[in-house]
Amino acid sequence: MSLIVVGSMAFDAIETPFGKSDKIIGGAATYIAWSASNFVKPIYQISVVGGDFPTDELNALANRGVELEGVQIKKDEKSFFWSGKYHLDMNSRDTLDTQLNVLANFQPTVPPSYQQAEFLMLGNLVPAVQLQVIKQLEKRPRLIVMDTMNFWMETAMDDLAEVLKHVDVLMVNDSEARQLSAEYSLVKAARSIMKMGPKYLVIKKGEHGALLFHDDQVFFAPALPLEDVFDPTGAGDTFAGGFIGHIAKTKDISFENMKTAIIVGSAMASFCVEKFGTTRLQEISKADIDQRIREFVQLVNFDIELG
């Protein structure tokens, strides 16, 4: 049950139609760790923060079973900062401010104690940094899952293409899948992307659910219809954390089990959006998660007899 998580740990400032946050804790690896730690411990975290990152937050993660030896603390620098404003549909947003700070020159180091990890979750980050982590591992993990975004397709496509050759599962949203493949049909996009390296592709569609592709197989998981989506920030990372957390817990990398992992990820994401930042993720219990997964089963369960 050993899982390495790579990604940003950062500050976010978020505006939604329902409210505005102060500078709160965010970052892909933060959300992934909070989500995955419901299923697997320890989590071997690789990230970088500035001297401004609250010790309390690091302690909270450590208490949760997140190993922080691979998290560099640059005392005289500032943490990555992102600020964004969501539109009414909550599926689209404008970036108001991005300050790379410590991320600008991040050189990850995999601690010796992290070696031999069976699972690797590459959260959204500079592709060259994701690749450095892969290269430093003495033994290839059983499963490498990678999240990325349109920004890297536009600014670091060569590096991104190289990382893709080394990963098993890619996670992107629908517009990113279209951008990466230059195909509008998601079926064609998936086929094209699976020729770039990943044998599995997860396409996240926000409130419209998620698709899992492998060879000619496809699986669809809905998103839970929610009364209110309060803050979608981190939902994709939380989804990734639930996905890899379930797989690391079960140690089963079959397509069948990935389907289950997609449902677990969807359940975790449905909690994330209920409050600002990681607030809701820090509150929930195993009973809450099981109950939500039962709601997903109800949501898609049907019987049909073919004559």
Place this chain on the structure above:
Amino acid sequence: MSLIVVGSMAFDAIETPFGKSDKIIGGAATYIAWSASNFVKPIYQISVVGGDFPTDELNALANRGVELEGVQIKKDEKSFFWSGKYHLDMNSRDTLDTQLNVLANFQPTVPPSYQQAEFLMLGNLVPAVQLQVIKQLEKRPRLIVMDTMNFWMETAMDDLAEVLKHVDVLMVNDSEARQLSAEYSLVKAARSIMKMGPKYLVIKKGEHGALLFHDDQVFFAPALPLEDVFDPTGAGDTFAGGFIGHIAKTKDISFENMKTAIIVGSAMASFCVEKFGTTRLQEISKADIDQRIREFVQLVNFDIELG
């Protein structure tokens, strides 16, 4: 197994990113009849066409088991005509031309032979006409399903509100559900709309699937991810035809069976979009439909064990 279908029978001219059709046969009741006739016969059709509507098309429907006594033929008038152009995403379109023609003064008459029907499918049409059909029925059908659209919310909301009080199931797309309820959250929209009359609400989301609401229950059916969507015209009507066709065939109006009906409707709609107009619907066999339904089962099927 008696089903009345009400709606337009018309000409369409369609432009999509993949091609442009001549003036072809369309209309809500046409698609519904082609779709529902896979499951139930006869279908008691109520509509109006002009003298320009091809006899061949009427004969094709009659051969299919569609009773046409309730279809008025106005020899000296022209059939309803709609022309539209789809955007690349195929989920949005611009109307290029609308000619009401025979629909402008349509006064439906329910033939005596149609009385005692158990099921009524009100395809998208002027709400006042939908209501006239309900009022002419001597015995209330076991289930009344109604499709409508944003156009009537803008031009005939009072009539629409009146029809809503008489129907059991309403079908609209997601933007129409939001418009009708003035709620952005579909969960809240559903709750609001179910206070207007319908006990069941189906929200069609095109390539993102469909939701069925009833009391506090919700069911989600995906759309089949397709290589190409060639022409989405009539997909919603075809969905409605599959839905009511399955219910009329099984005579089971439980929530559980409506879930199955949603899957059947989704399968039928996935055929509709593969070719222009009703072409594909006229080609498919029971074996094709069963195979497609199996693909839906595969698409959403997963196993999970909660500890």
